[in-house]
Amino acid sequence: MSAKWNMIVDIERCNNCRACFLAVKDEHTGNDFPGYAAEQPAMGHNWLDIERNERGSYPIVDAHFMPVMCNHCDDAPCVKAAKNGAVRKRDDGIVIIDPVKSKGQKEIVDACPYGAISWNEEKQIPQAWIFDAHLLDDGWTKTRAEQCCPTNVFRSVNVEDAEMQRIAEREGLEVRQPELGTKPRVYYKNLYLMTQCFVAGSVAVMIDGVEECAADVEVVLKKDGSEVGRAMTDTFGEFKIDKLEPNSGAYELEAAGPGGRLAMTCEVAEQSVYLGTLTLGD
Numbered sequence: 001m002s003a004k005w006n007m008i009v010d011i012e013r014c015n016n017c018r019a020c021f022l023a024v025k026d027e028h029t030g031n032d033f034p035g036y037a038a039e040q041p042a043m044g045h046n047w048l049d050i051e052r053n054e055r056g057s058y059p060i061v062d063a064h065f066m067p068v069m070c071n072h073c074d075d076a077p078c079v080k081a082a083k084n085g086a087v088r089k090r091d092d093g094i095v096i097i098d099p100v101k102s103k104g105q106k107e108i109v110d111a112c113p114y115g116a117i118s119w120n121e122e123k124q125i126p127q128a129w130i131f132d133a134h135l136l137d138d139g140w141t142k143t144r145a146e147q148c149c150p151t152n153v154f155r156s157v158n159v160e161d162a163e164m165q166r167i168a169e170r171e172g173l174e175v176r177q178p179e180l181g182t183k184p185r186v187y188y189k190n191l192y193l194m195t196q197c198f199v200a201g202s203v204a205v206m207i208d209g210v211e212e213c214a215a216d217v218e219v220v221l222k223k224d225g226s227e228v229g230r231a232m233t234d235t236f237g238e239f240k241i242d243k244l245e246p247n248s249g250a251y252e253l254e255a256a257g258p259g260g261r262l263a264m265t266c267e268v269a270e271q272s273v274y275l276g277t278l279t280l281g282d
Contacts, residue, residue, distance in 0.1 A: 004093030005131055005185065006164050007143070008155040008173060009067055012190040016050055016065040020145035020154065024048040024129060027144050036134045038099040038123055045118040047129040048145060053194045055272040060200040060238060064193040067145070067153065070095065070116040070128040071176065071184030078126075081111035092158070093185050094131045102126055113180050197268055198242040199251065201275035203233045205259025213237035214280060217257030223248070233257075246270050255280065 024047050028040035040047065048069040055062050072095045079087045079095065086102035089095055097117070102108060108126040109117045117128045132143040146154035157164065164187075167173065173187040199221060205214040217233040221241045228251070229241035244251075248268045253275075255262045260280035266273055 002091060003158045003160055004091075004164070005072070005136065006093065006157045006159070007069075007072075007131070007186045008157060008167075008171075008189060009186065010153050010155075010189040011064055011066050011193050013151045013153045014050070014065040014067060015151055016052070017150065018050060019148045019150060020067055021046065021048055021050060023144040023148045027132070033130075033134045034099075036096060036099070037127060037130050038120070038125060040127065041120060041122065045120070045127065047116075047118065047127070051194070055193075055198060056200060057272075057274045059202075060240060060274050062193075066188070066191075066194050068114070068116065068176075069186065070112075070131070071114060071182065071186045072131055074183035074185065075181060077111040077113060077182060078108050078117060078128075081105075081107050090133070092136075094133045094136075095128075096130060096133060097126055097128055099123075099125055099127075113182065114176065192243045195246075196242065197244045197246050197248075197272040198240050199244065199253070199266060199268065199273045199275065200238065200240040201253075202277045203237040203239065203255055203257070203262075203280065204277050205257070205280045207259075211277070211279060214257055214259050217255050217259075217280070219253065219255045222252040222254070223250075225252075244268050 029042050030039055032039045051066045051068055053064050072093060076095050079089055084101050086105055087097050102125050104124055106119055109119045117126050120127050142156050146156050168187055171189060173189055174191040175184040175187055203214040203217045204211045214237045215233055215235050219239045220230045221228050231239040231241050233239045247270060251266050253264050253266055262278055262280050266275055
C-alpha cells in the first residue's frame with residue numbers, strides 16, 4: 001500500500017475570512033499548469049468555496065462556515081462519466097481533470113453530486129480544485145489553502161488508507177453525504193455544526209416574586225425514555241444540547257436545581273429549537 005493525500009477540514013475553526021478562497025484564486029487565475037489545470041476564469045468559478053449555516057433563534061444563535069471543494073473521491077462519478085481517460089485517479093488519491101482531453105465534455109460537470117466541478121465556457125472544459133497537485137509534485141507538503149489559513153482549518157495528510165481510517169475514527173471525522181458511496185478523501189471535523197440541530201433554552205427561578213436567571217441547573221434531554229444529552233445552565237441560565245438529528249420528533253426535557261424542577265416535551269423538526277424562558281417550580 002502507498003500513501004495517499006487526504007484533507008481534514010475543521011468546521012469549528014472556520015471564521016469565513018475567505019483567505020483559502022483567495023489563495024486558490026491567486027494560484028489559478030491567469031496561470032496555466034499544463035497536465036494539471038488550465039487557468040481559472042476571473043469570474044464565475046469557485047473551486048474552493050465557503051458554505052454558511054445558521055442555527056437557532058434569538059437569543060441563542062450560532063453561525064458556522066464550511067469550506068467545500070472537489071472531494072477527490074475514490075469512486076468518483078466524474079471518472080466514470082469521462083471519455084478517453086479525461087479524468088484520472090492518481091496513485092496518490094488525487095483526481096485530475098485533464099485540461100486537454102476533457103474539452104467539450106460537459107457531462108463531467110453534471111456527474112459530480114457535490115457541484116464541485118465548474119464549466120469553463122471560454123475554453124469549453126470542466127475544471128475543479130486539483131488539491132494543488134502541481135505544488136505537491138514539486139515537493140510542497142501543504143496546499144495553499146492550508147498554508148494561508150490563519151485559524152488552522154485545513155490539514156493535509158499523506159498516509160496509507162488504513163492509517164487515515166484510524167485518524168478518522170480517533171478524531172470523529174466524517175465525509176459529506178456518505179450515502180452517495182463516492183468515498184471522498186476530504187474529511188470534516190465537527191460536521192454536525194452544518195447537519196444537525198440543538199435544543200436550547202433559558203432557565204429562570206422565582207425569587208421574592210421576581211424571575212431571576214437560574215445558573216448551575218442540570219438539564220437532561222431524553223428520547224423515548226433514554227438520555228441523549230445533558231447540560232448545565234450558565235450564569236445567564238442558558239443551556240444548549242447539541243448533535244440532534246433534524247426531524248427526529250419528540251423529546252422529553254427535565255431540569256432540576258436549587259430553585260425547583262420542571263419537565264416538558266419539545267419537538268425537533270428541520271431547524272434547531274429555542275424553547276424560550278423555562279421557569280422552575282416546586
